[in-house]
Amino acid sequence: HYLRTPDDRAAAAAILAWQRELLATEPLAGLIAEEVNPGPGVTTLDAIVDYTLASGAGIFHAVGSTAMGPADTDVVDAELRVRGVDGLRVADAGVLPFPVAGGTAAPAMVVGRRAAELILAER
16 A cells, blocks of 8 residues: 555655755755656656656665575575575575664664674684
8 A cells, every 4th residue: 555645645755855955955966967766847746656656666675575584484594594595695684574663774784794793703
């Protein structure tokens, strides 16, 4: 039910407006030639929602694509190793089995740090 409620739609429009405002300030504005996506013509609430639904874009970062867990059917084990593939670990938010309540940047950094510790411990 992505962007089905009026609150979700208003939030998507507010986020885009804020991003545009931020990117229009220096020093960022001087580094940007033009807005490519969704494009300067996408300004109304309906146009923003239509673009977002058509493009698959969103503000959420994917988690769980390589979910970590104890079962043999889970992609990654507790030491971030990909089951069935020797020498491969996953060190990003993909190992989080469930979405977090906030942003994924900090959890992804913790996963990366833990992966580094595990790799260095094997040397």
